[in-house]
Amino acid sequence: KQFKVAVVGATGAVGETMLAILAERKFPASEVVALASERSAGGYVQFGNDEIMVRDLATFDPAGVDIALFSAGGSISKEYAPKYAAAGAVVIDNSSAFRYDDDVPLVVSEVNPEQVKNRPRGIIANPNCSTMQMLVALGPIHRKVGIERINVATYQSVSGAGRSGLEELGKQTAALLNFQEIQPERFQAQIAFNLIPHIDDFLDNGFTKEEMKLVWETRKILGDDSIQVNPTAVRVPVFYGHSEAVNVETREKITADEVRALLQTAPGVEVVDERKPGGYPTPVSHASGRDPVFVGRIRDDISHPRGVNLWIVADNIRKGAALNAVQVAELVAAEG
Numbered sequence: 001k002q003f004k005v006a007v008v009g010a011t012g013a014v015g016e017t018m019l020a021i022l023a024e025r026k027f028p029a030s031e032v033v034a035l036a037s038e039r040s041a042g043g044y045v046q047f048g049n050d051e052i053m054v055r056d057l058a059t060f061d062p063a064g065v066d067i068a069l070f071s072a073g074g075s076i077s078k079e080y081a082p083k084y085a086a087a088g089a090v091v092i093d094n095s096s097a098f099r100y101d102d103d104v105p106l107v108v109s110e111v112n113p114e115q116v117k118n119r120p121r122g123i124i125a126n127p128n129c130s131t132m133q134m135l136v137a138l139g140p141i142h143r144k145v146g147i148e149r150i151n152v153a154t155y156q157s158v159s160g161a162g163r164s165g166l167e168e169l170g171k172q173t174a175a176l177l178n179f180q181e182i183q184p185e186r187f188q189a190q191i192a193f194n195l196i197p198h199i200d201d202f203l204d205n206g207f208t209k210e211e212m213k214l215v216w217e218t219r220k221i222l223g224d225d226s227i228q229v230n231p232t233a234v235r236v237p238v239f240y241g242h243s244e245a246v247n248v249e250t251r252e253k254i255t256a257d258e259v260r261a262l263l264q265t266a267p268g269v270e271v272v273d274e275r276k277p278g279g280y281p282t283p284v285s286h287a288s289g290r291d292p293v294f295v296g297r298i299r300d301d302i303s304h305p306r307g308v309n310l311w312i313v314a315d316n317i318r319k320g321a322a323l324n325a326v327q328v329a330e331l332v333a334a335e336g
């Protein structure tokens with residue numbers, strides 16, 4: 001069977017990568033429709049070797065669309081995803097609009113693919129980029145010995161904030177190197193040559209929403225509300241690729257050597273863990289533009305008998321967003 005696929009937000013950082021990955025992986029598509037705002041309608045985006053015309057989401061008729069990949073922000077998803085589902089499409093939504101609804105599955109393709117089928121509303125949510133890469137690596141550990149608690153600090157690239165985030169880091173860097181003044185626009189403070197411990201809105205408990213996504217989504221995806229997560233999310237001046245310093249406390253003891261061996265055969269994971277210069281993943285040297293979640297710096301926690309440390313790096317636009325959405329679409333397509 002061939003599917004009619006719509007990509008909503010096709011001109012964005014994630015949308016353009018969804019199109020690239022659909023072409024790369026030869027998704028069984030009879031037709032691919034690129035949708036964005038009225039501003040971009042009539043322009044063209046790349047789909048494999050072809051250029052396809054962008055259409056206006058507001059006026060496009062969803063009838064006949066089999067699978068719709070949404071990445072145009074939460075408010076667009078809230079308004080249009082139910083309309084696409086009502087028209088018969090399976091919606092895979094990259095925004096946070098539906099992630100915490102009980103009747104919407106939240107799926108990491110390597111971790112809980114079986115949840116794809118539990119979609120009474122015809123909507124499947126794609127996790128937040130930071131949760132995604134963390135759980136590709138921690139899922140196997142949880143299944144083997146149980147995870148009690150996760151301490152995580154993230155180092156998140158500007159592409160997570162979309163195209164305007166990429167532009168702001170580029171412009172500020174160029175301006176500052178030319179001794180010009182800069183004015184923060186997209187980010188809350190200067191991002192070039194700096195870092196910002198603030199992503200998404202502050203909540204009443206003092207954590208940011210980006211941090212709480214790691215708590216809520218980890219529990220939902222692993223299906224275990226007893227898992228404790230203590231996150232700090234930081235924006236760093238990197239274009240592509242999120243990194244995470246993770247400390248895990250497990251229920252049963254597992255050594256760093258056992259974790260390394262476990263992750264060497266885990267789907268979607270590539271272990272890069274040599275104790276020498278360059279023997280660990282970085283966003284630029286390993287993750288940017290690549291599919292796997294890279295794990296290095298695996299070592300026993302010297303302060304806790306059941307603790308292990310890991311350094312987890314992945315391309316936030318690919319595995320963190322577009323790739324997982326396409327992998328979920330492949331699971332849907334495999335249903336026939």
Ligand code: A2P
Nearest residue numbers: 009010011012013036037039040057072162163
């Ligand atoms: P457009 O380029 O027409 O504004 P990013 O996250 O990289 O900023 O991308 C956001 C994506 O969401 C873009 O493709 C953008 O299209 C799309 N988008 C934003 N607002 C709307 C809207 N009102 N209707 C449809 N698409 C929208």
